[in-house]
Amino acid sequence: MKVKEESGLSIARAGAAAGFDPEIIKADFPILSREVHGKRLVYLDNAATTQKPESVIQALDDYYRNHNANVHRGIHTLAEEATAAMEGARQKVADFIGGVKTQEVIFTRNCTEAINLVAYSWGRNNLGRGDRIVLTEMEHHANLVPWIALAKRTGAELRYIPIDNDGYLNLSDLNGIISPATRILALTHMSNVLGTINPVEEIIELAHRRGALTLVDAAQSIPHMPVNVKDLDADFVAFSAHKMLGPTGIGILYGKENILNEMEPFIYGGDMIREVRFDSATWNELPWKFEGGTPNIGGAAAFAPALDYLAGLGMDAVRRHEIELISYALDRLQNLGSLRIFGPSNPDDRGGTISFIDNEIHPHDLATILDTYGVAIRAGHHCAQPLMKRLGVSATVRASFYIYNTKDDIDRLVEALKAARRFFGNA
Amino acid sequence: MKVKEESGLSIARAGAAAGFDPEIIKADFPILSREVHGKRLVYLDNAATTQKPESVIQALDDYYRNHNANVHRGIHTLAEEATAAMEGARQKVADFIGGVKTQEVIFTRNCTEAINLVAYSWGRNNLGRGDRIVLTEMEHHANLVPWIALAKRTGAELRYIPIDNDGYLNLSDLNGIISPATRILALTHMSNVLGTINPVEEIIELAHRRGALTLVDAAQSIPHMPVNVKDLDADFVAFSAHKMLGPTGIGILYGKENILNEMEPFIYGGDMIREVRFDSATWNELPWKFEGGTPNIGGAAAFAPALDYLAGLGMDAVRRHEIELISYALDRLQNLGSLRIFGPSNPDDRGGTISFIDNEIHPHDLATILDTYGVAIRAGHHCAQPLMKRLGVSATVRASFYIYNTKDDIDRLVEALKAARRFFGNA
Amino acid sequence: MPEPLDELYRDIIMDHYRYPRGRKKLENADMRNEGQNPVCGDEIELSLKLDDGRVDEVSVECMGCAISVASGSMLVDAIKGKSLQEVRRIAAAVKAILKGEPLPEEVEMGDLEALAGVKNFPVRIKCALLSWTTLIDGIEALEEGVVANVTSTE
């Protein structure tokens, strides 16, 4: 299958050559020329899911129009093409995250399922009373609830690395928290609420010295900055395609080969077996051992051009662009005077995700009002209820940026926030 | 989100009105006008996955081009549209399978994951030594390996309803096999190898009398014939969208509400919770309790027009068409004289899936040769290794039909089989 | 200000939001129910005192957006003095208003009519419903002999 690498990318490449130009990038994303309530859509909900470039939409179309078949087991031409599309996408993922082996790249439904895979396959077979699981106070439910359930199941104990009032992890008692009883440390690389980028390498190193395994929830980092999984040295890394220009329904678990080899499978069924008898079964090799059943083949095929697109821009440039946007947004939002803004104030320490509350307007009301101005942001607990409690709020407003956002988008956000104030002030 | 119900359907509807015309239906499937090795593609691998009509491909395109957002938690317009698309699809599924409640329709990745969900969430918490799991000798690995793993985990015992030499289930000892120790009966509605349609209602009734739960693997039945899940009275029914005109990466678990309510969740994370604290969590309502993480929203959105398409044709008409094709195919294949054909010889007892072997040509060689003639069939164990052993073969060739197949397609298959014979005879 | 917003946040709504009625906790309530909307984090605590089958006192403490707070506050005014059957009728009428369905003639809605603007904002309908669902669930539980309860809406 010839993935149309060039078609969707050419414009952005030209842009990248001439410096990173979000206006040019915007043109590659059909939805961004849509209007909402009569105004040009300003999409600032990228931490929830990102929009898709023309090349990704076309790859989906092309897959179903020209190549669709089931993979692996087929000899006919379409099956061969579908398999090549899927395994080609796997290779691209392996390259994108730092040149790991394709055996170490497992396709799941999403980041959540990737983490559950580890909690079930590794966790349920390796944890017991007296063992410790270490998380942080800023985890997304996806990296929280599987471990809560696992702890309940196995009798293992949960401990949390706390956060300080500026939204950083407080590492002062790290040695005490990551005790020798710690069997796994699972933490987010970037908070989806605070935007904080955590010093995961350093924490992982300590955990490894204690003999613990480590899992990085990279759902918010890999889409937004250069991440080399080998440098992190994490044993597991989980993320979702839909948060990095790819389609929904496909996520990634990276795992170190030797550890994956030791693990029980998770989803049992076709394609993940070597041999099945009526009373026993043996497992296929990596990565297929963890991919039971027909995978999201179309999704994988369309994830490939998403990775091409990001690689074409360069993840360093993506990160630089987001730092520029956050700096600008922090400034402008602070100047409004009516907001409480969460997370680090130094743009270098955070991703392009900003949570805040208006002292007088509830986040849902703000979200509704902003929507009528064409500005899409998220309001709620952002799947981080314990963090909300820690922050002393029930919900926040969250604006999150990506490659196609501009300072003009932030101006639109600020104008809408001002209008909301006027409205709630006078209504 | 306005799903373009009409666009892709109009032609087929016209066809249905004028009688079921596969030639007219074919025109709705872009891939079917493709050539393979210089010949018009004859796609006979529908039991593995089916092709997608224009309306499904366009719904995917439309979703990502105009409505894409994360669901449930969003207040902005796109999030609202995406949620409507997904919940609208759920309603269509509920209607399609006999008017069940939407709470009873859980989106999974595929049929395999749906069965694993039951094996994990219900099985691991309810089975122990002395309990019995009953399957049949004709199960797909998807409805075999999860139970083998569960039996190993819990100490429960596996028992199989045998098949007879004509490919029917042998029900003579059903009373003995479904003993009072039986806690669950899991069986396929239609064999993906033999084509046999099993009398599931009758077997389920006996199992229920014994106090067992029942799961029907409907991966091969719901796409091909009218199935009313309420009439079956199964406690769980699993199937995959990609085998019924829908995209890959989306499957369905139907479960009775009261049973699902009693079960532990399976995938833990965002959206499936009610409230999370640092040390405990409570669950959301059905069906979301079982849908942790960002779902395959695009996939769900595009599954809806697939269901519309089939409903437009009428599942009775689909079934009649397939009976016509099998009758014709059985005739023509038998006349070749060189094949051993598996499964029931009465077309009323089987779906449009025929497995056979050529006495002299290995299935893989046949598959390769047929492919060069543009005919796509599947060769191998079809994820049913124990059944292969029972049949005394290591692999078979399988041709499987769907709504767009014609007698002409079967003629093309037969001609290619003849050519293969000539080739292997003289080479 | 965009027009549908004016429809949503009508003056009556904003007034109830700013000055919610019935926030005082009731001692010895005959019915108490907590409601929460797990999607958005809104929470409500609702209690009733009954007198001879009629609502005598109501308390609603709502932590949430303008719509859920206003709806809860209007609930306090609307059900006071009503029989449980009338309460149910009002709740059904509120649902009808929110869905844009015609109102049953006999019910007199007062301030509640102001909720009509919510129907154009489907995702906000649950905000307006939270207090009413919590109320009805609590009454149903009461009729089954339960005094304190928890309701979750999706």
Place this chain on the structure above:
Amino acid sequence: MPEPLDELYRDIIMDHYRYPRGRKKLENADMRNEGQNPVCGDEIELSLKLDDGRVDEVSVECMGCAISVASGSMLVDAIKGKSLQEVRRIAAAVKAILKGEPLPEEVEMGDLEALAGVKNFPVRIKCALLSWTTLIDGIEALEEGVVANVTSTE
């Protein structure tokens, strides 16, 4: 007959398929390995007797398609009398042929050249490789002191 098929099923291949060499089981083999291709169900049992570091006798029992049977049969002819190092070189050359890569000069392939047609049928490459992978894995296991083994290829 379509042309690429003629390339795949050359006469030499068909001859080895119809009359596979070395099917006789070896007693007291020095190395025995079973291979299987879980995707397609092909199975192979392969044993060697060595004499002074060279392959003295070979047995290959293959249940599979024409390509895997022929490849296994050609293996028997090709490695007899060869040192284990030469055997590895031949196996590497077979891989090169199947990938359409240039052959190392020194290796003399004989019938094995007929496998060249397989490279146009990517999904069939594993059929041709099964016996060779099983062989090399067996040799490697032998060098680690294991006589009987199981190999699975995907």
